[in-house]
Amino acid sequence: MTDSNRRTNSGADVIELGRFQIDLGIRALHQGGQIVPLGSRAFEILAVLASAAGRIVTKSELMDAVWPKTVVxxxxxxxxLSALRKALxxxxxxxxxxPGxxxxxxxxPRAIRGAVADSRASLKPGLAVRDMELTGRDTAVGEIRTLLQTAHLLTLVGAGGIxxxxLAKEIARRVADGFSGTVCFVELATVSTxxxxxxxxxxxxxxxxxxxxIEITQFAAALSxxxxxxxxxNAEHVIDAVAWIVDGLIAACEHLRxxxxxxxxLRIMGETIYKVEPLDVPTPGSTEDEILGCSAVRLFLLRANTLQRSRDVVxxxxxxxxxxxxxxxxxxxAIELxxxxVEALGLQQVHRYLNDRxxxxxxxxxxxxxxxxxxxxTFDWSFSLLNPASQLLFGRLAVFSGGFNFEAMCGVVCDENYAVADAISCINDLVAKSLVNVEFDGPVSLYRLxxxxxxxxxxxxxxEGEQKLIAVRHASYLSRCWHPQSTGRPSDPSGREADLNEWLENxxxxxxxxxxxxxDVQVGVGLAASLAEVLLETGLIDECCMRAERAINSLNELRPASIDTxxxxRLLATLASALPYAGGHVSRPVEHRATIKARQSA
Ligand SMILES: Nc1ncnc2c1ncn2[C@@H]1O[C@H](COP(=O)(O)OP(=O)(O)OP(=O)(O)O)[C@@H](O)[C@H]1O
Ligand SMILES: [Mg+2]
Known part of the structure; x- marks a missing residue:
């Protein structure tokens, strides 16, 4: 049946036939408010007969309408017909x-509007006719609509609040305009089984x-x-149930998207995944125009400016x-919040309190x-959906301020109670649940929070009371990645060169x-020596001097015997090498430390 003959001559999309209603819009047969399970071909035959309004419909007419362009x-x-009669x-x-x-x-049959169609008109609970305008999502909306033309199952995946x-509401609204089928919007946040x-x-x-x-098969027949x-x-908390239901539905319903x-x-066959990205943000050093061109900034200004007095401040x-x-x-x-x-605190305070976000x-x-x-x-919601092993890994990953690869992760989080196998399955879980971002540098994945x-x-x-334990492991791991004799970059214990920027950030x-x-200064000295050497190699002289001085100063707090000589x-030597390039003065810490050393050796 084509779109043009889906409606009756009167334009109605529901036909009443005795105690049945034939809904030509959602293509379902109802009786007493219940769906009557019926296959798609049988429904087409009924629809053709009903639309003919009592006229005799020939076999070839039926063949053309029900199996268009197909010889059967x-x-x-x-x-x-026998299936249809059985359903009636x-x-x-x-x-x-x-005969003949x-x-x-x-x-x-009586063509009507309303009746079952009433429910069709309201087939979008939770989907307001009008909603807030989306900022910065034109490309995404276009891409998703294109994907939906071919994908039977498309999942928009991304972090909470992204x-x-x-986006889904916008897509549903846009698809609903001029869509010959039905758009049905189901909010799952409040259900759990x-x-x-x-x-x-x-x-x-x-x-x-x-x-x-209600059985899936019954359901699939009704939608077929x-x-x-x-x-x-909002399916993540009932992901198993949704996966099974959707799997059953798309297998049985040819026209369903x-x-x-x-x-x-969902992790089922046939799923196309669309990763929803954050709004774009300016890089440090962007011009005002570039900043104002970023969608995240536009959203912030839009929301802040709705509050009258904040306009000038922002x-x-x-x-x-x-x-x-x-x-x-x-x-x-987060940007909306x-x-x-801004109205109460001012932009400056909002900025300052990001440390206590x-x-x-x-x-x-x-x-x-x-x-x-x-x-x-919003984070509690995601965290509560993790198993204990993934929760533990998630907390431990907080120690990485920059990106990290799999080897670095294992070097820091694994121990006799947390095997590499645990790390593999749990990092997979955290990535899947959009809590950890992953990028690929060729064959190597780089994770980031x-x-x-x-x-x-x-x-x-x-x-968990684990901060010190994990921070010590992190510092030790980073120290092990740098070999003072080698000139060049830090590398993994396996010998693969590490990403310099990420190593430095960590x-x-x-x-x-x-x-x-x-x-822990004792642990920090080794790392400080490595960091100072890398900073010197990289030409970051001022930072090299500043950190080396700070570390050397702290040594005075330690018992001499506990210092990694x-x-x-290495620290003193690096500082001495860097100082001439930083202005040539001999720094106080070096002088001071030299005096102490001289006294100790006297
Ligand atoms: N592009 C956008 N333009 C304007 N506001 C947006 C945009 N995207 C999201 N928002 C706002 O951000 C908030 C969170 O958005 P939304 O509910 O779509 O996130 P979500 O990814 O579905 O979150 P969750 O994972 O918790 O379901 C909402 O208040 C929404 O209005
Ligand atoms: Mg949501």
Whole structure:
């Protein structure tokens, strides 16, 4: 049946036939508010007969309408008619065979609007006709729409609050305009069991069932003839149930397209994954125009400027806005929460309190999901869906301030109670659940936590009481990656060259921890020697001197016997080599330390 003849002459999309309603829009047969399971070909035959309004329909007409452009044996009609009569049950006599001529209905069907179609008109619960305007998603919307033309199952995957639901709603609205089928939007955030998911979908698709024990097969039969876009929103906490249901549905329903939003893919055959990226943020050193061109900044200004008095405050501080958006990783939810704080705190304070972002980023929209009320709640939601081994790994990964590869991860997180096999399965889990980002440098994967994710993970590491243990391992691992004799770059224990920038970023934070009040100077000396040497090699002279001096100063706090003399000598030598390029003065720490050493050896 083509789109043009899907409706009756009167334009109605529902036909009443005795105690049945034939919904030509969602292509379902209803009786007493219940779906009558019917295959797609059988439904087409009924629809053709009903649309003919009592006229006799010949076999060849039926063949053309039901199997267009296909040569099929006549007996197919008999098979489908028999299935149709079976579905009509006691009313099987509604279809009359006129030998040698064709078929007709013995009751005049009545074209109506409403009835079952009422439910069709409201087939988008949770999908407001109008919603907030999306910022910076034109390309994504275009790409997703293109993918949906061929993909039967498309999953929008990404971190919490990144904008998956917002995108899916926009897609659903746009597809609904001019779509000849039905768009059905199902919000799953509030359900938690397989049956509840199935029931929620059934209700949303107007396939109501009096009890929760609806079967997938029944369901698939009801949807099999329909052209429909089924949007399943917020699926990660019921991912198994959704995977099984969707698997069953797409296998049975030729015209069905399913769009899922989830922090984790369904991992079933036929799934196309679309990774939702953060909004774009300015790089350090961007011009004002470049900053204002970034979608994250536009969203921040849009939300902050809705608060009257903040307009001027924000307007004069574009660079600061850029920095706030960058430190919030372009995450729309975090940006909205931060912007809403500008009116009371001012941009400066918002920027300053990013170090305590979980206290700052609260007070979401009153009407938002509970997990969108605060930034912490959105992470809590993801964290609660991890198994204990993945939770442990997640906390331990907080020690990496820069990117890290698999080898570095194992070097830091594995021990006699946490095997490499655990690390493999758990990093896979964390990547899948959008808590850890992964990039590929050729065959090597590089993992990274966003700043907000790391801040949250750090809380978990502290709560486990493991911060010192893991920080010591991190510092030691980084030291082992640098071989003083070699000129060049740090390399993994396996000999593969490490990414210099990532090594430096990690080493700087390990150094800062080691020489902080909670740190461990003894562990830090070795790392400080390595870091100073790499900084000297790289030509970062001032930083080399500054860190070497700080480390040498701290040595005075230690008992002489506990000092790693070799590391100390390396530090002094590196500082001595760097100083001439930093202005040529002999620094106080070196002089001071030299005096102490002289005294000790006297
Ligand atoms: N492109 C955008 N433009 C404007 N606002 C956006 C955009 N994307 C997301 N938002 C806002 O950010 C918040 C979070 O978005 P959304 O609910 O779509 O995230 P999500 O990825 O579905 O999160 P979750 O994983 O928790 O389901 C919402 O308040 C939404 O309005
Ligand atoms: Mg969502």
């Amino acid at each position: 044996d006549e007996c197919n009609i008999h098979v489908q 049950g006691a009313d099987r006599g509604l279809i009359v065979t006129i 001529r064709g078929y007709h209905l013995n009751q005049r 904008g998956k639901t917002s 397989h049956d509840a998911v199935l029931l929620k979908i059934a209700e949303a698709c107007a396939l109501r069932s009096p009890d929760a024990a 003839s329909k052209k429909m876009l089924l949007v399943l929103d 399913v769009l899922v939003t989830s922090r984790e893919p 307007g004069a501080n574009v660079h600061l806005v850029g920095e706030v958006c960058r430190r919030l990783d372009g995450l729309p939810l 931060a912007a809403s704080r 979980f206290s700052l980023l609260t007070g979401g929209y009153r009407t938002a999901l509970p997990r969108h009320q605060t930034l912490r709640a 966003s700043e907000s994710t790391r801040a949250y993970a750090l809380e978990k590491l502290l709560a 080493a700087r934070s390990a150094f800062d921890w080691a020489f902080s009040a909670q740190g 070799r590391a100390e000598m």
